[in-house]
Amino acid sequence: MVELSFLDWFWIVAFMVLMVGSGVLFYRLGKRSEADFFLAGRGLPWWLPASSVYATHTATDTPMWVSGVIYKHGLAGLWYTFFSAWCAISAFVSARIFRRSLAYTQAEWQTLRFGGLPSHLLRGWTAGWQVFMNMFILGWVGIAMGKVCHYLFGWHPFIGLTAFSAACAVYVLAAGYWGVVMADFQQGVIAFIAILIVSFWGIAHAGGPTAIVAKLEALGQAHRLNPFAFTGWFGGDFPIAWFLTMVVIAVIGGFGMGTSIDWYAEAQRIQSARTVKDAAWCIWSGTALVLIRNAIWGAAVLGFFVLYPNLTEVKDYEMAWFRLGFDTLPAGMLGFFFAAIVAIHISTISTHLNLGAVYMTRDLYHHYLRPEASERQLVWVGRLSTLLLLLGSFVFGSIMENITEWLIFALWIMAAGVWLPNILQVVWWRFNGWAYLASWIANLILSWLVVWVLPAFGVIPALKDYQQFWLLMVLGALVYLPVTFLTKPEDMKHLVKYYAMSRPIGWWGPVRREAEKLGLL
Amino acid sequence: MALIRRNWNPKDADEWTREDWIAIVLSPLAYAALMVGTALSILLMPLGYIILAAGLALTLGMYWIINPKLSTISDAYEKKQKAYLEELERKVKWEDVP
Structure with a gap:
């Protein structure tokens, strides 16, 4: 439990008023139009959606996740x-192509790229x-905040889950994407300052950079300073095969659209940029x-x-960065840290909230129900869509402990078997809507088989995640090609x-x- | 002919050229160098300074190569955008479905 002083509470209240108020402004x-509510009128200079990209991908669970992998692997x-x-690569390839299409969403882009029934499906x-x-x-993300508040103040997780999301919804409901992106800029600045202060404060508390290096060597853990400390080609928990797979997925994926779960949020930022150039530099x-x-x-x-070298439980070491802040910052700064x-x-x-609402409004209501x-x-x-998403998130957040494994699986479905089709739809003219649809259906079946069913019956051995990726890619191709x-x-x-309109890259000769x-042309 | 072209007309800028491919190669290298270089530099490791400097040099080089082309594409495309937006609104209202 953390005790907060009057100055701490001042920081928290002041920042909440500032953050919510700046959005409502x-x-x-x-409220001017659909384009304003979801894309800020497509008129933003690059640095505004860029700050939104950064702020969006700095979530409550992000420092926990990064702490976990660094503590474990160095x-x-x-x-x-x-x-x-x-x-x-996406900044100079798929962002450019997508921005020129002017589609509000990835779903809308598919009706521009493909035609007929499959495009509508x-x-x-x-x-x-x-x-x-x-x-x-x-x-x-909401339940991660619930856990942080429970750790800090002993609150029931449901309070942390609902209170801050509800406060945030005030400006998203009022101002839509204008509120999101303006508040994101301010929140991004606050968050980055806090990350710098807490991280450098923590480093100083551990004795400073030179002492950290010396202590790691004394502990026999110098390999943690090496970003390329692989455990062999295929063995151990950090093999080169995993690294190469990650590089292929991450880097080559930039030629496609939807190869990363983050594409869908970035697509909105790309379309909100005022020019193709702004779109490229923003992401x-x-x-x-x-x-x-x-x-x-x-x-x-x-x-x-080096302060706590013997932690073995994930729940202990994934709080590393938060603990550096709350255990070492002086009174009066804790409130600033919590506000951040x-x-x-x-x-x-x-x-x-706004991203889910654009799909509900533009692609479902506007396109199918009330053109x-x-x-x-x-x-x-x-x-209304924003409100529904907010309420739905409270339900999902409440049962998240039981469904985390399912969520990871859902994310996996998004990544593996449709990774290559997500590229092909951009770079190859002959790849059609039926093939893309087939790749999704095949992947929904194959991923179940490869990840759970076949290993359970001993048909194939339990595979590592990077092996599953390659297998799903090959099996999927046997269907959609x-x-x-x-x-x-x-x-x-x-x-x-x-x-x-889009001038795509790749094989478009005919x-x-x-x-x-x-x-x- | 210069190795890197920095003056573009709208027609040529719409093509995928050597400049795009150079940016495509430099960009991930810049990301990796900035990430690794920053971590090692904070720990005051000399190798970190070198990698971070390389990351900054790659970023600047990439910007110098690709930005003139992106500017030309943007300027030319803005003129056509209004007509494309009208087309998009027709599609969302199913007006072009036979």
Whole structure:
């Protein structure tokens, strides 16, 4: 339990008023139209969505996760966080293509890229899946805040789960994405300052950088300073095979759309940028800041390791960074630290409230139910969707302990068997909507078989996660490649329209020749 | 012809060229170097300074190469955006479905 002084409470109340108030201030801009409520009118300079990328991907559970992998593996654990590097290539490839399409969401993009029935099936599937996933993520992040508040103040986890998300919903309901991105900027600055102060304070408390290095050597743990401390090609808990798989997934994934679960949030930031150039730099620089932040945490957690080198329980060492703050900061600064944790928390909550709402409003209500809805109606449906997501997240958060394994599996489904189709849909003209749909259906079945069913019956051995990835990729290809060639290509007129607008990279020769013939290039 | 082109017209900028591929290669290397270099530099390890400096150099080089092209693409595309947005709204209202 942590005791807070008057100054601590002052920080907390002041920051809450500032964070919620700054979002509400943009109420008049948010209610103008659907484009304002969900994309801030597509007029933001690069640094605003960049700060939102950074703030969104700094959630309450992020320092716990980074602390866990660094404490366990040393600086080599930084590579677990390198999955976000898909933005390295995406910034100059898929972000550029997606921004030119002008689609509000990934689901809408699929109706531009594919035609006919499969495109509408895909739009409905993607939108429904994203509503579900955003509600899930809100519950996941929300209960992490519940745990932090329980650790600090002894509150029941439900209080931490609901109180801060509800406060955040005030400005998301009022101002939509305008409120999200403006508050994210301010929250991102607060969070980064707090991360610097707590991390360097913790490093100093551990004796300073030189002493940390010396203590690690004295403990016989110098390998923790080596980011490339592999445990062999295939053996141990950090094999080169895993590292290479991660690099392929992360880096090559940047050619596609949806190869990372984070793509869907980034897609909204890409579309809210005022130009193609702003879109590229917003996700590049936001992600660069995420990786630098992870490195700062990494050094600080090594400081924690030399202070407490013998922790074996995950629940103990995953709190490393939080403990550096709450165990070592002086009175009066604890409130600032907690306010920063609140900033970290609600920046993620606000993004997923608005992101889930855009799929519910634009792709389900507007597209399928009321195509002629007015701008005013759409903004109100956006608000209602936000409220539904908030309430749903409270339910998911309450039962999260029992379903974490399912969530990890759900994330795995997103990543493995559809990783390559997510690239093919961008780079290969012949890949059609039926094939993409087939890849999803096949993956839903195959991932169950490979991860659980076949190992349980002894048909295949229990595989490591990187082995499952490659196997699912090959098995999935055995389904969607025949479907591609056994079904007709997309209508050439549809493809030409898409090509002229988006100018995709890759194998688009026949479409390009047709577009040239029509004088569209 | 210069190895790196920095003056673009809208038509040429729309093509995928050598400059794009150089940025595609430099960008992940810059990310990795910035991440590893920062962690090691905070621990005052000399190798960290070198890697961090390399990360900054890669970032600046990438920006120098790709930014002029991105600027030209953006300027040209902004002029067409209004018509594409109208097309998008027609699609969401099912107007182009036969």
